[in-house]
Each structure stands twice: as structure tokens, then as C-alpha cells.
Amino acid sequence: MMNMETQRQIPAVDLRLTLIDAAQCFHWVETERGFGAVFEGSAVWLRAGEDVTDARLRRYLDLDRDYSAIAGEYADIPFAREAFAACPGLRVLDQPPWEALFSFILSANNNVLRIRSLVYALSRAYGPEADGLYGIPGPEALAGATEEALRALGVGYRAPYLIETARAVCDGFPLDELRDMPYEEAHARLTALKGVGDKVADCVLLFGCGHAEAFPVDTWVAKLLHAWFGMHGSRRHLARMARERFGTHGGILQQFLFHAVRTGAVKL
DNA sequence: GCCCAGGAGATGT
DNA sequence: ACATCTCATGGG
Numbered sequence: 001m002m003n004m005e006t007q008r009q010i011p012a013v014d015l016r017l018t019l020i021d022a023a024q025c026f027h028w029v030e031t032e033r034g035f036g037a038v039f040e041g042s043a044v045w046l047r048a049g050e051d052v053t054d055a056r057l058r059r060y061l062d063l064d065r066d067y068s069a070i071a072g073e074y075a076d077i078p079f080a081r082e083a084f085a086a087c088p089g090l091r092v093l094d095q096p097p098w099e100a101l102f103s104f105i106l107s108a109n110n111n112v113l114r115i116r117s118l119v120y121a122l123s124r125a126y127g128p129e130a131d132g133l134y135g136i137p138g139p140e141a142l143a144g145a146t147e148e149a150l151r152a153l154g155v156g157y158r159a160p161y162l163i164e165t166a167r168a169v170c171d172g173f174p175l176d177e178l179r180d181m182p183y184e185e186a187h188a189r190l191t192a193l194k195g196v197g198d199k200v201a202d203c204v205l206l207f208g209c210g211h212a213e214a215f216p217v218d219t220w221v222a223k224l225l226h227a228w229f230g231m232h233g234s235r236r237h238l239a240r241m242a243r244e245r246f247g248t249h250g251g252i253l254q255q256f257l258f259h260a261v262r263t264g265a266v267k268l
Numbered sequence: 269g270c271c272c273a274g275g276a277g278a279t280g281t
Numbered sequence: 282a283c284a285t286c287t288c289a290t291g292g293g
Contacts, residue, residue: 023274104274111273114291156289161276197276218274234283235275258274 013061014089015048022259023112024093024207026103026119027136038128038135040096062091070249079228079266083256086265092255093207097175099136100208105161105195107203114154121153142166161195168193178209183243186211198236206251215242215250216258224261227268 015035019028028037034047040056052058067084074080106118119136126137126145143166150159169175173193178186186209190201199218205211217225217239225231225238229245232238246253260266 105276107273108275109273109288109290110275111291114273117291151289154290157276157287158289191276195276199275203274216274219272220274236282262274 011067011088012049013052013063013091015046017087017089017259018061018091018093019046021263022090022255023115023262024255025095025099026106026112026116027099027123029133036131036133038130038133041128041130041135043131043133059094062094065091067091067252070252073249074246074253079224079257080253082266083253083260086260086263087256090256090259092212092252094210095208097178097204097208098139098169100204101165101169101175101190101193101196101200102136102142102162104200104203104207105165106155106158108158108161108195108197108200118154122150122155125149125153139166139169143170158195164194165196178205179211183211183213187214198239202239202251206254212249212251213243213247215239215246215254217242218258220261221254221258223268224257 016030019025019035019037020030028035030036034045036043036045038044039060044057046052046057052061052063058064071081071084074084103115103119106122107115110118120134122142123134123136126141128135128138142162145163147159147163150162155162174189178189181189183205186205187198187201190196190204191198196204199216202214202216205214206216215221217235222235222238225242231241233241242254243250261268
């Protein structure tokens, strides 16, 4: 009985919201076959309403975290309550770190539609193919690319960032150790990479390293921190204040606030 | 034409 | 530490 009550109150994951609309990743596609992507080297198709049993996918979709408990942590903040209520089924992804790093280097001063088209173009040119899908290119593939070739695909000034960072990863940058480092240390390591500033580093930590305290501050989040929480100052200062105020799950709150504002579900 | 987009790097103070 | 400028590219 208790179990049924609990299950009823936990919204099922909303795949479209989580994998496409929330802009945490840019490589999943929706077709008549469902939501598809190359996942750990092979094609995966997910359908709404079907149980996800694969442990790696459950982790990717963050299905084993109690989101109602996290919403409860922020229940005394009216805008947080509105944001959680406006995004049922939204999950914060736990991607492989390279997937997040690659994607968010491309995100700099760019819009979601164009980020998605760039990820697709680069995946088609340099990534693995599986079942008609193109996966995100590995660092080895990009390390061998030329700046001109990437610019020809529309990457623009981010081309050298992508190549240099890919080479750093090939040369032993400890991507897989970021998860177990303290936040500050992992953030400092990431921002040492070309094309990775404070905000991109926070996205990689939040979406790709399990650092739920990372609080990315983009243009939308800067606006809402000012309008709703009276915070002001530089992006770096805003991020630090937000981490201090919202604590160990601040990044999850951030994702709900971000989506609620970006879609207009909660007005600024 | 201007402004914006899940910003970052270089430079000058 | 902070402010300012430039960096591609597409859409409104």
C-alpha cells in the first residue's frame, strides 16, 4: 500500500522534456521509433511509458533519485515550488563527461537549435554510426580534425577550442576523476581547458560528473537570480552566491528554474 | 540594420 | 578582481 502511494506521487520521466526540450544534451532524436541516440557505442531507442531496466540507462536518466525529496528541500521558496510543479518528469542527466564537455563547448554564446545542428553535423562527420544514428565523436576523432574542416561545418571560433580540448583529453586529462574530486578542484581543472569557462565547467560537472551542487549561470539564470532572488554582480559572483544559498542539490533546482523561465512556464 | 543565443579568451586597469 | 572587446553564425 505504502509502495503504491509512493509510486503514484513520483512522476514518470518525461523523455521529450528530459532528452530534448531541457537542453541538457543535444544529440537525442525523436522519431516514430521513439527517442534514439548512440549510447555507449550502440543505438538505444526509448519509448514513453516503457520501463527502463538497463542500469546504465537508469543512471543516465537519473531515475533512482527521489526528486520529490529534492523539491521538498526548496519548498519554502515560492519560485522553486512553481518551477518544480511546472516541469513534472524532468530529470537532470548523468551523461558521460566527454559527452557533456563536447556539447557545452559548442553551446557558448549559441542558441539551442544551432547547438543541436552543430552536434549533428559533427557527429555525422566524425562520430560513430549505429542503426542510422550518429554518435558524438570521441576525442580521438576530433584531435585529428583540422580547424578549417570544423569551421566548414559551422563551428566558427569554437573550432580551435574543440580541437585543443580533444587533444588534452587524449593526452590524459582526467575526465573520469572529476566526479570524485571536490567541486572547486574539479571546476578549476575544467576551466584550464580551452573553451571551458565557469559556466561550461558547471554544465559539465552537473550533467556529466554527478556534481549536483554545480550551478550553471547562463543569461536566463542570471536574469532569474536577479529578478527572483535579488542577486546581482558578475556571473561568477552569482554562481558562487547560488551555490552557497541552494546547497548540495542546487544544480537540480537550477535546471527546473532554467526550464521554467526559458519556456515561459514561470514568468520573470 | 540591431539584438540575442545555456560564453570564453585576451587585454587593460 | 572587474570592465570591455572580439570571436562565427543563424533567427527574430
